[in-house]
Amino acid sequence: xxxxxxxxxxxxxALYGAVRTVLEKETLLKLPFVNVMNFGIAGLIVFILxxxxxxxxAAAYFVGSTLEANAIASAIARRRQE
Amino acid sequence: xxxxxxxxxxxxxIAWILFLSLDIFWRLPQKGGVSxxxxxxxxxxxxxxxxxxxxxxxxxVCSPDASAxxxxxxxxxxxxxxxxxxxxxxxxxxxxxxxxxxGYAGTSGALIATLIIAGFMQIGFFASDFxxxxxxxxxxxxxxSHIHASRLIGYFWRWRA
Numbered sequence: 001x002x003x004x005x006x007x008x009x010x011x012x013x014a015l016y017g018a019v020r021t022v023l024e025k026e027t028l029l030k031l032p033f034v035n036v037m038n039f040g041i042a043g044l045i046v047f048i049l050x051x052x053x054x055x056x057x058a059a060a061y062f063v064g065s066t067l068e069a070n071a072i073a074s075a076i077a078r079r080r081q082e
Numbered sequence: 083x084x085x086x087x088x089x090x091x092x093x094x095x096i097a098w099i100l101f102l103s104l105d106i107f108w109r110l111p112q113k114g115g116v117s118x119x120x121x122x123x124x125x126x127x128x129x130x131x132x133x134x135x136x137x138x139x140x141x142x143v144c145s146p147d148a149s150a151x152x153x154x155x156x157x158x159x160x161x162x163x164x165x166x167x168x169x170x171x172x173x174x175x176x177x178x179x180x181x182x183x184x185g186y187a188g189t190s191g192a193l194i195a196t197l198i199i200a201g202f203m204q205i206g207f208f209a210s211d212f213x214x215x216x217x218x219x220x221x222x223x224x225x226x227s228h229i230h231a232s233r234l235i236g237y238f239w240r241w242r243a
Contacts, residue, residue, distance in 0.1 A: 003208065003210035005083070005086045005087065005090070005214070006086070006090060006210040006211060006213060006214035007210075007214075009090065009214040009217065009218065010213065010214055010217050013217050013218065013221050013225070016221070016225065017221075017225055020225065026125060028121055028122050028125040029122075029125055029126070029129070029228060031122060031143045032122070032139055032142075032143055032224040032225070032228060033224070033225060034143075035142065035143045035220070035224050036217075036220055036221055036224050036225035039149075039150075039153055039216070039217050039220045039221075040217050042153060042154070042157070043153065043156075043157065043213040043214065043216075043217050046157040046160055046161060046213065047210070047213070050160065050161055051161060052161050052162040052166060054157075054161055055154070055157055055158050055161050055162065055166055055169060055170060055173070056173065058154065058157050059154055059170065059173035059174070059177065062146065062150060062153075062154065062177070063146060063173075063176075063177030063180060063181070066143070066144065066145060066146055066150070066177065066181060067180060067181055069118075069143050069144060070116060070118050070119075070143075070144040070145065070181055071118075072118070073116075073117075073118025073119065073121055073122055073140070073143065073144060074116060074117045074118035074121070074144075075118075076118070076121055077117040077118055077120060077121035078117065080121065
């Protein structure tokens with residue numbers, strides 16, 4: 001129970017990142033806000049299910065979302081070059 | 083209750099110093115590591131931000147760096163103690179290789195953060211404080227103002243370079 005405040009902070013920051021993502025107009029500049037949301041959610045996954053294997057789930061979520069952001073950014077970069 | 087807030091703020095400051103110094107040590111602001119990071123850096127520079135700071139923010143988005151290492155190490159220590167932190171470092175290294183990164187910053191960040199968190203747990207901190215602290219630290223860099231954060235990183239980068 002003692003980590004309830006930490007959990008609330010992670011959830012609040014994840015929500016804040018999601019709201020800022022929606023409000024930002026330019027797609028490339030949305031990605032840092034998505035990154036903030038991913039940090040919050042990766043932390044939340046561990047708080048919700050404190051079990052050693054959860055670490056693998058959190059890492060898989062985080063690396064997967066990073067890879068997606070990487071793919072979106074590089075696709076936009078390539079489209080600009082053409 | 084107030085005590086936990088205090089611990090989280092202290093953990094956030096430690097995590098902030100740790101991940102910024104490691105990222106700058108591994109030269110993340112020097113250039114965009116992949117084309118996507120390069121494009122994000124230029125988009126931030128296009129809005130009157132700093133070019134080097136923008137590249138570093140792009141690199142943080144596009145590959146797990148020391149900040150991701152610190153977060154996952156805190157998660158690992160939270161669920162499984164010191165071995166969990168080491169396992170987190172291995173997972174971050176695998177993630178770095180998936181994202182075409184050499185993986186120095188992420189892996190060293192996870193290992194150093196594991197040691198720091200284990201040390202602070204001896205003096206009454208919890209690993210959960212560092213999870214929330216790292217989320218707060220990344221919020222200040224990536225989530226409030228791209229322009230000001232990139233200028234701050236650019237200032238540190240010129241100081242190092």
